Amino acid sequence: MGKVIVVTSGKGGVGKTTSSAALGAALAQNGDKVVVVDFDVGLRNLDLVMGAERRVVYDLVNVIQGEAKLTQALIRDKRVETLYLLPASQTRDKDNLTPEGVETVINTLKKAFDWVICDSPAGIERGATLAMRHADVAIVVTNPEVSSVRDSDRIIGLLDSKTLKAENGERMEKHLLLTRYDPARAERGDMLKVDDVLEILSIPLLGIIPESMDVLRASNLGAPVTLADGKCAPAVAYFNAARRLAGEELPVAVPGEKRSFFGKIFGRKAA
């Protein structure tokens, strides 16, 4: 059985889709079988970031409505053969996502893949709650600014109450992915410090992704940053985050600083 991961944040524009694609590609490059599922029905983006927009025929809604088989809707990546995409529908309404349909799709994917990465839409409505519902692990994507941190805190509350795991009395494993971290702005004190974000959210740190033009460039090329240029700083940070996700204990380096965090240690006492 594979692991179901939801990439969520509450706030929009913090880097959920970029992170879903980058982590998916990083995990797949280790030989793991990975599928990235776009839950953002009506505002899909993941196909663009993964460079598959011209190959979309069927989508998640088609599968849920029984208009296509799951195997017909899955798109295999041209660069990494163990990486797949299940696109969202751009034309349908998000009300077409039914809880039963989502459950069936996720359970089927779990049997065939090592990792099922669900890219959640922004907000706390139907699409977001359905994306997190069946997850085993949650990655909370946060920017080091107050509005993003508060929205993430709200999402963590929902992860602890509205998911299947929470309803069964189990604890959802949650990780913080701090994205768009700008060392220069941190230096000037324009951003929340890493310690402050960790103190407020009190969940373990999975990684810190530096703000970089490389991310934007990769998106425009239609490639996850971990495929476009594996050597650039954000790609290295995503590769390390993927290793931590797979269970490896690696210290988290703060960009522009010499010190580092042992993310796992940080989390154990609080989360």
Place this chain on the structure above:
Amino acid sequence: MTAVLTQPRPIRLKGRSFLALALTPELPFEDWLIRLDDLAGRSAGFFLRRPVVLDVDGLDIDRAELRGLVEQLGRRNVRIMGIEGARPSLMGADLPPAMTDGRAASDFEAPDAAQASQPELPPPAIQAEPQALRAAPSLVITDPVRSGQSILFPEGDVTVVGSVASGAEIVAGGSIHVYGTLRGRAMAGTTGAASARIFCRKLEAELIAIDGFYRTAEDLDPDLWGRAVQIWLEGEAIKAGILG
């Protein structure tokens, strides 16, 4: 031309709780009514002028049966002020209103046969202080209170071991203790306890209130910000002091 938009004095609405007698009828109602008549016969006027709530939780009845029972009771001078535990489909405008969240008080002593022979005795008094020796209830929360979460505990004190996030709120009938950082809203003494206090290890609250008197973050003394603080009420003034 002048138009009066609002009346100068608004109507005041206040919440208040009263002690009522809860009757729990059993099926079949005919037999239960006979037993009730027997009880009433032994103590005339037992139900007179007493507020009575009908508890129909778990009874498999329809609306006509419920209406029939209320009428039967009315004929016996038992006036029903509310119905507890009924499905919404059972209720209607011709029935007393639904009541929820009833809490148990001491049992009313039903008059027994011995008392029936001494009719000069007054009806048994309601025992009002059955829980005098019970400790005040408190709620302990070991997880951080997240943005958007609301902890309501009108029964007593709330203790939070972690932090209360911005956008979260704690509403307690008694005092509030936060061992992490208080960033959200804390409302203590909401059921009228002016002696309630708020304690926190680090004050960054959006709003604090005791017994309805509140202060927003802007009105708080900047010297208190980020410190370990206790907050209490003196008369109608919110007071705060640094702890330790």
